[in-house]
Amino acid sequence: MSLWLFVPLVPLLAAVICLRWPRLRLLVALAPLPALALALWPPAAVDIGWLWFTSRWGAESLFARYLLGFTALLWTLAGLQARLNESLRSRRFWLFWALSLTGNLLLLIAVDAASFYVGFTLMSLAAYGLIIEQGGPAPRQAGRLYLQLAILGEMLLFAGLMLRLQETGQVLLLSEWLQIPTGAWTTALLLLGFGLKAGFWPLHVWLPLAHPAAPAPASAVLSGAMIKAGVLGVWLFMPASGGALSPAFWLALGLFSAFYGALLGMGQQQAKKALAYSSISQMGYLLAIVALAWQQPDARAGLGLLLALFALHHALAKGALFMGAGLAAHHRFHGWQQLMLWLPALALAGLPLLSGGAVKTLLKKAVYDSDVSHWLWLFSLGSVATALVLARALWLMNRQSRAHSPLRLSRSWPLLVLVVLSLLAPWLLSSLRAAMLDHFELSGLWALLWPLLVAALIATAVWRWPPPEKYWRFLQASPARRASLGVKRLWQMPAKPASLPKPGSPVWRGWERRCNRLWQRQPLGLTVAMMSVLLLLGWFW
Numbered sequence: 453m454s455l456w457l458f459v460p461l462v463p464l465l466a467a468v469i470c471l472r473w474p475r476l477r478l479l480v481a482l483a484p485l486p487a488l489a490l491a492l493w494p495p496a497a498v499d500i501g502w503l504w505f506t507s508r509w510g511a512e513s514l515f516a517r518y519l520l521g522f523t524a525l526l527w528t529l530a531g532l533q534a535r536l537n538e539s540l541r542s543r544r545f546w547l548f549w550a551l552s553l554t555g556n557l558l559l560l561i562a563v564d565a566a567s568f569y570v571g572f573t574l575m576s577l578a579a580y581g582l583i584i585e586q587g588g589p590a591p592r593q594a595g596r597l598y599l600q601l602a603i604l605g606e607m608l609l610f611a612g613l614m615l616r617l618q619e620t621g622q623v624l625l626l627s628e629w630l631q632i633p634t635g636a637w638t639t640a641l642l643l644l645g646f647g648l649k650a651g652f653w654p655l656h657v658w659l660p661l662a663h664p665a666a667p668a669p670a671s672a673v674l675s676g677a678m679i680k681a682g683v684l685g686v687w688l689f690m691p692a693s694g695g696a697l698s699p700a701f702w703l704a705l706g707l708f709s710a711f712y713g714a715l716l717g718m719g720q721q722q723a724k725k726a727l728a729y730s731s732i733s734q735m736g737y738l739l740a741i742v743a744l745a746w747q748q749p750d751a752r753a754g755l756g757l758l759l760a761l762f763a764l765h766h767a768l769a770k771g772a773l774f775m776g777a778g779l780a781a782h783h784r785f786h787g788w789q790q791l792m793l794w795l796p797a798l799a800l801a802g803l804p805l806l807s808g809g810a811v812k813t814l815l816k817k818a819v820y821d822s823d824v825s826h827w828l829w830l831f832s833l834g835s836v837a838t839a840l841v842l843a844r845a846l847w848l849m850n851r852q853s854r855a856h857s858p859l860r861l862s863r864s865w866p867l868l869v870l871v872v873l874s875l876l877a878p879w880l881l882s883s884l885r886a887a888m889l890d891h892f893e894l895s896g897l898w899a900l901l902w903p904l905l906v907a908a909l910i911a912t913a914v915w916r917w918p919p920p921e922k923y924w925r926f927l928q929a930s931p932a933r934r935a936s937l938g939v940k941r942l943w944q945m946p947a948k949p950a951s952l953p954k955p956g957s958p959v960w961r962g963w964e965r966r967c968n969r970l971w972q973r974q975p976l977g978l979t980v981a982m983m984s985v986l987l988l989l990g991w992f993w
Contacts (some may be wrong), residue, residue, distance in 0.1 A: 454498035456509040460558045460571070467550030470543070477546050479730035480553075481531030484524035487557050489564050491521035497563055506624045508563035519684065520560045520759035523677045523875070526771045527553050530676075533775050533866040534669035537733035540585070543815040548581025549670075552678070559681055568688065569613055572681055576602045576649060578843040579678060594665035598658045601763045602939050609645030609685075612638055616689060630692045641688050650682025652735040653709035660716075662726035668778020671724060674773060675731040676767035684737045687745075687759065694746030700824065703743035707830055709736030714837030723777040723848040727770065730800070730841045734766050737834070741815065744822055751818075758814050761884060765807040769796035772843065775867045780849040783859035790850070792864075792871050797846055799874055801839035801907070804900050807877045812900065832903055839907030 461481040470477050494517055497510025511517045531549065534540045555575030562568035580602065584595035614639040620629055634642070645654040659679075663671045675801045694702070710733045717729030741762060747753040779785075785793065800805040812835065819828050853859075859870070878884040 455490060455495050456498050456561055459490065459561050463550045463554045463557065464487050467547055469799050470546050470687040474541065474543055478537055480546050480550050481535050482526055482528060483550065483553060484527040484557065486518055488528065489597045491524060493518045506564050507567055508625065509561045509567060510563055511561055514564065515756045515760045516560065518764055522764040522767050523556060523560060526767050528677045529866045529870045530669040530771060530775065533809055534667065534725060536863055537667065537669070540667055544581060544734045545585045548578050551578035552582060554730070556677055563626060563651035565613060565626055565689070567627065568685065572685060573606055575678060575681065576606065578581035579674065583666045585667055585670065586665065591665040594661035598662050601658050605648035605800050608641050612645055615641065626688045633691050643686060649679060650735050651732055652706065652739050653712045653732065656713070657730045659732055660725055660728045664722050664724045668775050672771040672774040673704030674726070676771035679735060680763050681732065683735065683742065687742055687750050692749040692752055699743045702746065703740050706736040706739035706743055708949040709733065709739065710834050711837055714841045717841035718844050720844065723780065723845045723846070725849060725850060726775065726841055726845040727773055727777060730845065731770060733838060733841065737815070738762060744779065744818055748822060756820060757883060758818060761814065762811050765799065765811045765877065768870060768877060769799045769807070772796040772867055772870045772874060775870065777849055779859055779864055779867065780853040781867045782856055783863065784853045784856045785859055789859055792868060793849065794844060795871055797842040800842055802835045803904065804901050805888065805895055807874060807884060807914065809900050809976070810878045810884040813887045813890060834906045835903035840910060843907065843911045855929055
């Protein structure tokens with residue numbers, strides 16, 4: 453038996469054990485460790501013909517090993533932090549945690565499209581249980597919107613996958629898809645399906661509601677690991693030259709998403725909501741890297757490594773910030789504990805000697821060497837926007853934590869480990885270490901420092917002269933929430949009372965009323981059954 457089989461099987465086995473013995477939830481928290489070990493010492497990929505045709509699992513490249521390694525690491529530390537939370541002891545939470553983890557790890561080791569799709573679908577649907585865990589109106593609304601968009605995304609993705617299989621002649625290995633072009637409909641369906649998970653503009657609407665509603669450890673893995681699966685799907689399913697639309701269009705869309713997320717994050721009144729908008733902004737940069745690779749197919753290997761390093765840096769830093777925001781809601785930070793939150797924020801903002809400075813140096817070099825080098829100034833302004841939204845999130849955390857008891861190390865040691873790993877990442881990884889040492893010249897240091905200085909001046913001015921209240925209300929509007937509630941009300945609209953039969957009334961009217969009443973009583977079950985039948989029919993067709 454190949455060792456790669458243990459990557460998805462260990463979390464499932466831990467979930468079964470935890471359902472029987474809830475006190476053993478530590479097994480679920482430690483379930484990603486086999487995946488982390490295989491990312492460090494990977495065996496050869498294995499063909500699993502008994503599962504489905506041309507099924508293959510493994511991490512055959514440095515790109516795949518980086519993604520698998522930081523994902524397993526983040527899930528492990530977030531799981532240990534969740535275990536320290538007294539309110540997260542329900543069987544339901546740990547079951548959905550294990551299922552989401554299984555899907556996330558499976559899609560990362562998938563070499564074929566079918567395995568990737570199964571893992572992606574399992575992760576997307578199981579994450580609903582993490583969002584609604586705390587109960588109440590806000591988690592229910594956030595979970596409903598997430599589930600509506602997740603189901604829509606799965607249907608779009610399944611249709612795009614069927615079209616892609618037709619274009620590739622029923623070939624499932626993703627490495628062979630890179631040289632096969634896509635049609636306009638395939639491009640649109642795949643980008644919409646994966647984009648709803650990645651959360652870049654305008655497909656981001658579930659993120660600002662889901663993160664404040666979910667427990668902090670769940671928010672850490674949602675932002676640090678799971679939403680990156682959407683970008684990974686775009687990277688693997690699309691050809692090396694991109695789809696039917698121009699790469700410049702996707703580059704512009706990524707940059708717009710980066711500024712849009714930062715702008716709205718500056719006006720939030722909740723730390724986790726500001727961090728959610730920051731994640732939307734960072735997904736814009738990941739989309740920009742993908743667009744640069746489509747524009748320069750010959751540089752795909754180098755840009756793929758940059759994509760993995762950017763995702764790794766963001767996962768460690770943003771995971772630490774979300775876990776810190778959760779602790780700030782119940783504990784007070786002092787001294788070195790506040791520094792523990794400032795360090796990952798400064799890393800995301802691009803401070804030299806940290807992972808963000810190294811990653812932003814690599815990104816600016818890639819833009820400078822491309823055909824859109826005249827857009828380089830936009831990436832520098834993006835660093836200003838990132839620093840401002842993170843300053844807002846840290847200020848909100850500090851204000852929120854003042855009214856609580858001091859934070860003990862026994863409650864925060866997984867967060868401390870994550871911060872330390874975020875600091876050590878540029879020294880442990882040779883690609884980041886070389887980029888970090890490259891910007892020690894005066895020009896390189898100034899290119900990284902001036903955006904932070906500008907952000908500090910703007911933040912000071914806003915603190916001294918705050919904008920009017922209507923500015924904050926405008927940025928806090930949530931049209932997606934209102935639309936989701938409208939769909940719910942429309943779905944639950946009571947059927948009209950049955951009227952007395954009229955002479956000559958068709959028989960089918962009675963059957964119609966019976967179906968309406970049945971649908972009203974069991975809407976969710978009938979919807980899931982109908983979707984399952986349609987997906988099976990589509991697959992066999």
